[in-house]
Amino acid sequence: xxxxxxxxxxxxxxxxxxxxxxxxxxxxxxxxxxxxxxxxxxxxxxxxxxxxxxxxxxxxxxxxxxxxxxxxxxxxxxxxxxxxxxxxxxxxxxxxxxxxxxxxxxxxxxxxxxxxxxxxxxxxxxxxxxxxxxxxxxxxxxxxxxxxxxxxxxxxxxxxxxxxxxxxxxxxxxxxxxxxxxxxxxxxxxxxxxxxxxxxxxxxxxxxxxxxxxxxxxxxxxxxxxxxxxxxxxxxxxxxxxxxxxxxxxxxxxxxxx
Amino acid sequence: xxxxxxxxxxxxxxxxxxxxxxxxxxxxxxxxxxxxxxxxxxxxxxxxxxxxxxxxxxxxxxxxxxxxxxxxxxxxxxxxxxxxxxxxxxxxxxxxxxxxxxxxxxxxxxxxxxxxxxxxxxxxxxxxxxxxxxxxxxxxxxxxxxxxxxxxxxxxxxxxxxxxxxxxxxxxxxxxxxxxxxxxxxxxxxxxxxxxxxxxxxxxxxxxxxxxxxxxxxxxxxxxxxxxxxxxxxxxxxxxxxxxxxxxxxxxxxxxxxxxxxxxxxxxxxxxxxxxxxxxxxxxxxxxxxxxxxxxxxxxxxxxxxxxxxxxxxxxxxxxxxxxxxxxxxxxxxxxxxxxxxxxxxxxxxxxxxxxxxxxxxxxxxxxxxxxxxxxxxxxxxxxxxxxxxxxxxxxxxxxxxxxxxxxxxxxxxxxxxxxxxxxxxxxxxxxxxxxxxxxxxxxxxxxxxxxxxxxxxxxxxxxxxxxxxxxxxxxxxxxxxxxxxxxxxxxxxxx
Numbered sequence: 053x054x055x056x057x058x059x060x061x062x063x064x065x066x067x068x069x070x071x072x073x074x075x076x077x078x079x080x081x082x083x084x085x086x087x088x089x090x091x092x093x094x095x096x097x098x099x100x101x102x103x104x105x106x107x108x109x110x111x112x113x114x115x116x117x118x119x120x121x122x123x124x125x126x127x128x129x130x131x132x133x134x135x136x137x138x139x140x141x142x143x144x145x146x147x148x149x150x151x152x153x154x155x156x157x158x159x160x161x162x163x164x165x166x167x168x169x170x171x172x173x174x175x176x177x178x179x180x181x182x183x184x185x186x187x188x189x190x191x192x193x194x195x196x197x198x199x200x201x202x203x204x205x206x207x208x209x210x211x212x213x214x215x216x217x218x219x220x221x222x223x224x225x226x227x228x229x230x231x232x233x234x235x236x237x238x239x240x241x242x243x244x245x246x247x248x249x250x251x252x253x254x255x256x257x258x259x260x261x262x263x264x265x266x267x268x269x270x271x272x273x274x275x276x277x278x279x280x281x282x283x284x285x286x287x288x289x290x291x292x293x294x295x296x297x298x299x300x301x302x303x304x305x306x307x308x309x310x
Numbered sequence: 311x312x313x314x315x316x317x318x319x320x321x322x323x324x325x326x327x328x329x330x331x332x333x334x335x336x337x338x339x340x341x342x343x344x345x346x347x348x349x350x351x352x353x354x355x356x357x358x359x360x361x362x363x364x365x366x367x368x369x370x371x372x373x374x375x376x377x378x379x380x381x382x383x384x385x386x387x388x389x390x391x392x393x394x395x396x397x398x399x400x401x402x403x404x405x406x407x408x409x410x411x412x413x414x415x416x417x418x419x420x421x422x423x424x425x426x427x428x429x430x431x432x433x434x435x436x437x438x439x440x441x442x443x444x445x446x447x448x449x450x451x452x453x454x455x456x457x458x459x460x461x462x463x464x465x466x467x468x469x470x471x472x473x474x475x476x477x478x479x480x481x482x483x484x485x486x487x488x489x490x491x492x493x494x495x496x497x498x499x500x501x502x503x504x505x506x507x508x509x510x511x512x513x514x515x516x517x518x519x520x521x522x523x524x525x526x527x528x529x530x531x532x533x534x535x536x537x538x539x540x541x542x543x544x545x546x547x548x549x550x551x552x553x554x555x556x557x558x559x560x561x562x563x564x565x566x567x568x569x570x571x572x573x574x575x576x577x578x579x580x581x582x583x584x585x586x587x588x589x590x591x592x593x594x595x596x597x598x599x600x601x602x603x604x605x606x607x608x609x610x611x612x613x614x615x616x617x618x619x620x621x622x623x624x625x626x627x628x629x630x631x632x633x634x635x636x637x638x639x640x641x642x643x644x645x646x647x648x649x650x651x652x653x654x655x656x657x658x659x660x661x662x663x664x665x666x667x668x669x670x671x672x673x674x675x676x677x678x679x680x681x682x683x684x685x686x687x688x689x690x691x692x693x694x695x696x697x698x699x700x701x702x703x704x705x706x707x708x709x710x711x712x713x714x715x716x717x718x719x720x721x722x723x724x725x726x727x728x729x730x731x732x733x734x735x736x737x738x739x740x741x742x743x744x745x746x747x748x749x750x751x752x753x754x755x756x757x758x759x760x761x762x763x764x765x766x767x768x769x770x771x772x773x774x775x776x777x778x779x780x781x782x783x784x785x786x787x788x789x790x791x792x793x794x795x796x797x798x799x800x801x802x803x804x805x806x
Contacts, residue, residue: 174510174511174524175514175518175521195496199496210495214499217506220507220510221510224513225447225513226514233448236452236454240451240502243455243458247458248495250465251461251488251492254467255488258484259481259485264492267485267492
């Protein structure tokens with residue numbers, strides 16, 4: 053989930069992790085099977101609903117051809133085409149080191165999870181806490197490494213964090229979770245998936261790109277100038293002219309909110 | 311005593327929201343007369359406002375507790391929850407006005423007022439559930455819902471296709487609110503996770519009384535989770551975006567949800583014995599307040615330096631949005647300190663400051679929506695900011711003095727950090743006002759405008775200003791109403 057770049061593969065990894073967590077949670081029953089079976093069923097339904105929402109969004113966003121929309125300028129169409137060529141994750145591997153360093157971090161995080169599960173059991177058994185820490189760390193890494201660029205990594209990271217919390221509720225709760233708690237845990241995650249999916253579509257329709265970098269660039273007011281610079285450079289290249297020095301003298305844009 | 315009114319305080323806003331949603335979904339183009347559609351809109355707004363007012367009335371009248379056997383839940387109305395929910399409903403009513411005003415102003419990036427209204431109703435219901443329910447984990451999960459509702463409003467589609475019109479300013483505003491929504495949902499999820507983990511660890515302590523580390527870990531996680539969830543510094547990133555680009559969402563998030571979570575935090579910690587407070591994390595609140603001051607001053611300094619005397623209205627507006635956000639972050643930092651201080655005066659101050667924040671934030675946000683040269687905008691902004699900073703004769707004064715007293719009893723360094731944060735934010739406001747006056751004189755902007763012009767937003771500002779004075783006068787009674795609960799709460803009993 054952390055190292056994968058293709059959106060549907062990320063979702064597949066999230067689903068596998070989710071089912072594994074449900075399996076671990078099912079193993080926590082203390083002889084009283086009925087509530088745990090209900091909890092397991094709710095978990096499976098939540099996983100399927102959340103992943104379905106995200107998967108449908110991935111499919112529809114990829115299927116849409118924003119560059120064919122009426123009313124766009126040629127520059128906007130060009131931007132939309134460039135965005136369409138990207139894989140939608142917003143993550144780019146430009147060289148070998150960028151491709152490998154997430155794997156190295158994953159290995160280190162895996163080892164850290166083992167250590168944490170041994171030292172900080174919080175009163176639960178080690179195996180369950182290992183599953184918890186691995187889920188938590190995978191979610192945190194997805195958020196830290198790509199969460200500010202890719203909506204799918206943002207969604208996967210947040211859902212993994214909330215899944216870890218759910219496992220903790222099963223593992224550390226002094227009693228089996230009741231209907232209200234199961235419902236809230238389930239609704240919270242489905243709603244999170246739905247809101248991020250909706251935001252993803254808004255990004256595609258109104259910013260012509262699903263990459264969160266674009267959103268933050270437009271927010272800080274730098275998208276317009278960078279687009280203009282690209283277009284000027286392209287036109288000058290086509291005309292065989294040297295780049296204009298005026299570009300360098302553009303006023304610096306100060307981002308107050310970063 | 312079982313009081314069924316407690317259940318109705320949760321259900322009333324939901325039912326009103328559903329009724330309004332049904333009225334709004336009637337297709338307007340199929341109606342033969344356009345006036346019918348207008349009347350349906352008015353009816354929906356009346357239903358929504360009525361729902362919030364009835365909930366407030368129920369909160370004022372309800373007493374005791376209620377067991378909902380089917381769900382295994384116990385609802386209890388405690389004095390802090392009653393005060394906070396009534397104040398939060400006032401903030402939500404103001405959010406309705408702001409959403410509606412934004413729609414009337416026909417700003418391209420803004421979303422429909424009905425989205426804001428429905429989010430306000432869902433928020434009201436979930437806040438009531440979160441503050442009434444006794445189970446800590448369920449309470450925390452209930453309070454995740456409002457964050458999702460606000461994020462939905464923040465990322466909602468604009469009323470016009472801004473990218474097709476080449477309107478860079480509208481697109482930037484849209485980007486600000488979408489970014490604010492996404493940051494908000496991320497912080498809310500992380501904060502919820504931390505608090506749930508802390509609550510579970512604290513709940514296991516009675517099963518293993520020898521393991522004090524488990525309890526201290528739980529308390530530390532709850533304190534950190536609160537810091538993240540209430541949007542105190544350094545987790546106030548979405549606030550400026552929302553204040554500037556989505557005033558309705560900002561009023562819900564910063565005016566109702568964040569203060570309610572502060573009070574909920576006090577309720578979560580209340581059953582934990584005072585003798586176990588050795589892991590006190592009150593310094594988090596002081597550090598948050600200090601950081602808010604530093605951030606505010608930095609924003610003003612960097613804008614003045616980069617603008618070099620040539621700032622336009624957008625620059626001034628952006629720095630005002632940031633100062634509004636930092637003033638709110640400062641108040642939440644103070645309130646968090648009050649909660650975590652473990653003292654009776656601190657706890658009373660935290661609840662009172664949260665109530666004041668719920669009333670001051672809509673004033674600040676509403677004032678920032680008006681033209682900056684207008685007298686209403688200047689007076690509203692000045693009073694809103696001064697109230698959040700704890701200025702005398704306004705709603706936040708009494709609460710700030712109480713928290714300062716708790717800080718003085720705890721440590722001089724913590725008090726100094728809190729006061730330094732306040733002074734830095736105040737200095738930033740003063741510097742910005744002076745700079746704005748210079749700019750206005752240079753550009754020859756009209757200062758007076760039409761000071762006595764009345765529209766719904768100005769009426770809202772006037773009402774909120776009067777509320778500030780009323781809150782200041784009523785602070786003694788509010789403190790008295792909290793006294794009996796505070797005296798019986800193990801978290802704060804026996805201290806100061």
